[in-house]
Each structure stands twice: as C-alpha cells, then as structure tokens.
Amino acid sequence: MHLVDLRLRGFRNLADDDLELPEEGVALVGPNAQGKTNLLEAVYYLEILKSFRGASDRQLVRFGDSFFRVEGRVRAQERDQPFDGQRRERVVGAAWQREGSRKKVTLDGQEPPRLSDAIGQVGVVLFTPADLALVNDGPAERRRFLDIVLSLNEPGYVTALQRYRQVLSQRNAALRTGASDHAGAWDELLVEAGARVTALRGRWIHHGRERFTDLYRELSGGEAATFRYDPGVPEVMEEGDPPADDHGRQLEASVGARYRDALSEARDRERRQGTTVVGPHRDELRIRVADGGEPLDVRDYGSGGQRRSVALALRLLEADTVRRRKGREPILLMDDVLAELDEDRSRRLLDLLDRTAVGQTILTAPRDSDVRFRGDRLVRWRVQQGRMER
Ligand code: ATP
Ligand code: MG
Numbered sequence: 001m002h003l004v005d006l007r008l009r010g011f012r013n014l015a016d017d018d019l020e021l022p023e024e025g026v027a028l029v030g031p032n033a034q035g036k037t038n039l040l041e042a043v044y045y046l047e048i049l050k051s052f053r054g055a056s057d058r059q060l061v062r063f064g065d066s067f068f069r070v071e072g073r074v075r076a077q078e079r080d081q082p083f084d085g086q087r088r089e090r091v092v093g094a095a096w097q098r099e100g101s102r103k104k105v106t107l108d109g110q111e112p113p114r115l116s117d118a119i120g121q122v123g124v125v126l127f128t129p130a131d132l133a134l135v136n137d138g139p140a141e142r143r144r145f146l147d148i149v150l151s152l153n154e155p156g157y158v159t160a161l162q163r164y165r166q167v168l169s170q171r172n173a174a175l176r177t178g179a180s181d182h183a184g185a186w187d188e189l190l191v192e193a194g195a196r197v198t199a200l201r202g203r204w205i206h207h208g209r210e211r212f213t214d215l216y217r218e219l220s221g222g223e224a225a226t227f228r229y230d231p232g233v234p235e236v237m238e239e240g241d242p243p244a245d246d247h248g249r250q251l252e253a254s255v256g257a258r259y260r261d262a263l264s265e266a267r268d269r270e271r272r273q274g275t276t277v278v279g280p281h282r283d284e285l286r287i288r289v290a291d292g293g294e295p296l297d298v299r300d301y302g303s304g305g306q307r308r309s310v311a312l313a314l315r316l317l318e319a320d321t322v323r324r325r326k327g328r329e330p331i332l333l334m335d336d337v338l339a340e341l342d343e344d345r346s347r348r349l350l351d352l353l354d355r356t357a358v359g360q361t362i363l364t365a366p367r368d369s370d371v372r373f374r375g376d377r378l379v380r381w382r383v384q385q386g387r388m389e390r
Helices: 036-048 129-136 139-153 157-176 180-184 187-220 249-265 267-273 304-326 343-356
Strands: 002-009 017-020 025-029 067-075 089-097 102-107 124-127 224-230 284-290 331-335 361-365 379-384 387-389
Touching (some): 002 036, 017 387, 025 036, 036 067, 036 089, 036 124, 036 139, 036 331, 036 361, 124 304, 129 139, 129 304, 139 157, 139 187, 139 284, 139 304, 180 267, 187 224, 187 249, 187 284, 187 304, 187 343, 284 304, 304 343
Parallel strands (some): 025 361, 025 379, 124 331, 331 361
Antiparallel strands (some): 002 017, 002 067, 067 089, 224 284
16 A cells, blocks of 8 residues: 555645655654654544544644645555555545634545545555554553554444443443443343444454464564453453454344343342443453563563554554455554664664565654664655655
8 A cells, every 4th residue: 555645725724735645655754743653643643533642523623724635646656455446546635614613535536435435545554653542541541552453444444332331331331320220221222232242342452462472572582471351340351262264243243132131230239239240341451471480461561662563563563454354454553663773773663664574664764773674675755844845
C-alpha cells in the first residue's frame, strides 16, 4: 500500500499543501514543535476518522480558521489485494467545520451510509512513544488496543462493540437504581453483543500468540514473552483450544451459553454492587516476559526496554493482522520511535522491518542521525513551522 498524495487544508499548524509522497516513504526531520507529529496525525485521521492523540476535531482546526480538510489517495501495489476486489486506487477524504460541528467523510467521493463503514479503509499502523501506555496503564488501555485492531480489521466488530456499550450502560443504569428485574430485561441483548466481542477478541489473541512471542524474541534478542486472554466472562475460553475458523461463529455460540450462566451466577453480586460484573468490559490481555527465569507480568516487573519491546511487538502484530485480514501491506507511521531505543534494540527493529515491512513508511525524527531506516535511501523532508520542504 502506498499513500500517493495528501491534500491538507487548515489542519493544525500544517501549511495548506498538496503533497506527493514517495512510494518507499519519507523521513520527516525537524526540531521540536514544527509539525512532524501533526502530519502523521493527519494521515492516521484517514484511517480512524479521529485524532490518535485524543484531540477533538475542534482542536485540529488551525487556530483562527473555520474548518479542516484532509484527503489522501492510496494505491494498492501489485502484491496487494485491490479495494472492493477491483479498484487499485481509493480516495479517502475527511473534513470538519466549526459551524454546526459538522464532520463529512467521503470514500471515492461518496459519503458512506455510516461513518464506521469508512474506518480502516487505508490500512495504516501507527507507532508512537505513547504506546508505552499499552504496557504501563490499566487493562482499559489494552482493551482499547484490541478494540482498535479489531475495529479496523474485523468486519462486524465495531457494530457489536457499540451495541454492547449501549446495552451495558442501560443495564447498569437499571442496576444502579435497584431495578434488578428491569436489568434482567437487558440480559439477552448483552449476551448477544458481548459474545460477539469476546469471541472476536479471543480468536485474535489465540491466533496472535505465537507470532507475538516470535516478534518479541527478535526485538529483545532472545527473551521470551507471552500474552494470554483473561476474559471478563469467567471460564469462557479454554487455553490451547483452537477456535474454529468460521469468523468466530461457533465460538460465539459457546461463549454466549457460558455468558448466560455467568450472569445468573452473578445475580446477587450485581444487586449488591449495583453494576454489571461479567462481560468483555472486564477483559484483560495479560503480558508476561521472562529473561531466563520465571515469566513475570511486564506491567509490574518489566524494565524500560522490555516495556518498549512489548509495545513494539504489539504494533508489529497489528501490522501482521492487516496483512492477513486485508491482504495488503500496511503503511507504517513511526513517530520518534528510533530515537527512543538503545542501539541494539533499534538495530534489531530495523532488521525486522527490513525483512517484513515492504510497504511505505513515514517516520519522524528530530535529527538526521536518528533516521537509520533503509540505509540512506529514504527521502527526507525538513519540517519547518508546518511546511514540508522537499
Ligand atoms: P516534537 O519533535 O516535539 O514531537 P513535532 O514536530 O512533532 O514536535 P507537532 O506536535 O507536530 O510537533 O506540532 C506541534 C505544534 O503544532 C505546536 O507548536 C502547536 O502549538 C501547534 N498546533 C497544535 N494544534 C494547532 C492548531 N489547531 N492550530 C495551529 N497550530 C497548532
Ligand atoms: Mg512529535
């Protein structure tokens, strides 16, 4: 995959511009606060239709302006699956205007029926220093990671997740006010949406385990790491039991049955606590690393370098998911990633990328010496007060 051109209007501090991007990628080099991350944010906006930094659309509009618009043309290369089974190119556009807070998204010039239809159309994986939160923060951060990967790559996931959240909040409202009979009325809907979410998460984790261990071993230079699904519906998936590969349907049915039982077992507890205590909103993805000895939870015991390697391995696994599910080589965005790593780790990361990631890569670095990617072949642009100097 390859972002051919990018049209920018009114986005953050970036100058209005029509950029043509080299097929292999580009290194954005410049001092702090010039607009390097802003450019990555604009590209990734086309993938998730919001800011990856958690900014509101309003904050993305250049100070003093009334709207922003970003438009990108992506091309599937020879080895990539075409879009919709036939097209080689796709144009994704997104705009937001202050007046009336209006957002408009287009795919090849047409507004899709739902915004969620336009999510994940490009195939981009982003690496940022903020990924450390995936390791350091609580389970919600890892659920968010699962949600993003699956929303972008698994048809039906976003819909199930949105439905689950909606039903969960209504059920919790009923439990809070002590109307637990009322809460029971939501059970079937909760099980239906929740079983889909659990099955798709469980299946992804199951299929990714080996690859995650391999990626981490390569990055760390021989250490072992594992991840494991700790589902919020107890005893819902047996370790080592490979889920049938039918889009998780069979798994979904068995999860649903177990979920129903777990809800009735938890009836008293829920009444006491006034909230739903079983379900994927309590999922955890447990990651352990072992440096020769006992495997230990990386969140509690990992070193700085181990944490960084785990975060990188998760992103590399996400890139693998795009390859596998979409049949396209993802575009990689790497914000300041190399500057953060020690010599050995960055060499191993570069080796790994050289072997596995053959698509376009857009990376940022404060200094020229931090660009050690693909030798000296990668084109460099200077970033100066929001301008890309080619
Ligand atoms: P670093 O190397 O420190 O990460 P960077 O080049 O990645 O720097 P960015 O985060 O891309 O920096 O850009 C930050 C700049 O963009 C800041 O100076 C900030 O004031 C400016 N900025 C952020 N939002 C807007 C906006 N809506 N309008 C205009 N300027 C903005
Ligand atoms: Mg930055």
